[in-house]
Amino acid sequence: MQLPHMTVVGGGQMARAFVGGMIQKGVLDTSKLTVVAPSPATGRWWTEHYPECQMMSGSEDPDGQSAFDSSEIVVLAVKPHIIGPVLADPKADMTGKLVISIAAGVPLSTISAGAGHARVVRVMPNTPSLVGEGASAFSTAESVTSTDVEWVESMLGSVGYVVRVSENQLDAVTGVSGSGPAYIYLIIEALADGGVAAGLPRQTALALAAQTVRGAATMVRDTGEHPGVLKDNVCSPGGTTIAAMRVLEQNAVRGALIDAVARAAERSRELAN
Incomplete structure (x- = not known):
């Protein structure tokens, strides 16, 4: 399955493993990737490794184009304490998007409330995803569609083993395979x-x-x-x-x-x- 356009907010080690693995497996085309980089150094890394992807230093470029305009999937690949400010950004319009969070410990309810809708998935991947040997688990909000689940399973399955769990099991997943x-x-x-x-x-x-x-x-x-x-x-x-x-x-x-x-x-x- 070829994934639709995706925006990644973040870009650190976990995002590089998670997204980089999908690119290497051919599930995600770099021309369909937008990265909102938290720092110039992070932006340079993505530009050097995936020059076809679109880079933004914030949720909106100087011309007013939103980083989320053309995306059907938004991946929140930021630290848990950054989730709140990202979701509170008035320019970060995620309406109608599938929102995937890899922030440890932040519940679906918090992300759903911040994103303004309930099509939210929590994912706990791990760094071996970069070499196609990941061990990942995900949990979904009730309003997530069957197509959304197929996208998530395609994303995670392309870079290793994937299992769907209840949200109350994700902390244990973090302890076993995340860390x-x-x-x-x-x-x-x-x-x-x-x-x-x-x-x-x-x-x-x-x-x-x-x-x-x-x-x-x-x-x-x-x-x-x-x-x-x-x-x-x-x-x-x-x-x-x-x-x-x-x-x-x-x-x-x-x-x-x-x-x-x-x-x-x-x-x-x-x-x-």
């Missing part, structure tokens, strides 16, 4: 450091660590086996892996990850207040 890449990058870095400590060259250790994480994730996804079963399959009696697992359990790695997800979800709820 999750950072946890995994930390694990990859630590595995590589361990490899270096054991005598491997840095690049070899990093490549092995990254591929190991990718392979393990693919095993979980493609086999349908519980990760505990796959873990047990690697742990031979008296072997190297079970010795390593004992160290991980002694250092409460499992508990730390559970607590990290719970704290990220809690923080997402705090941002709504």
Whole structure:
């Protein structure tokens, strides 16, 4: 499915991953993209990478053309505390548009009230969307149409895995997959450091660590086996892996990850207040 004209308000790391992934997959044509950049540096990045897109430094250019005039989809890719000022801008007319927010913690009701209508979708993507391996979830207001849902599923599905959830589950999604890449990058870095400590060259250790994480994730996804079963399959009696697992359990790695997800979800709820 080819998406209609889209305006992105923002343009930071998440927008670059989310929108950039769609462009790379051919779902969105850059000539049908308008970016309202919050800073000159952000604007330069988009101009350099996607020169065919239309750039604006505000919601209205000097000639009075609204950034939303030609768009059917508006993506609010800004920090949660910026949502209010964006929606309060009298020049930001989103009437008749599908409004998609990727701001963590800001409820559908707040966005609907600010946008002046109820065709609103909340999305929690993650940065691996840029390489087509995203894990995204979305929740919709009641007035969203079936076409709107098809657009959202096409957008998110083009850059990875997508699931529709109830709004009260989005904070948990933020804790698991929204913030999750950072946890995994930390694990990859630590595995590589361990490899270096054991005598491997840095690049070899990093490549092995990254591929190991990718392979393990693919095993979980493609086999349908519980990760505990796959873990047990690697742990031979008296072997190297079970010795390593004992160290991980002694250092409460499992508990730390559970607590990290719970704290990220809690923080997402705090941002709504």
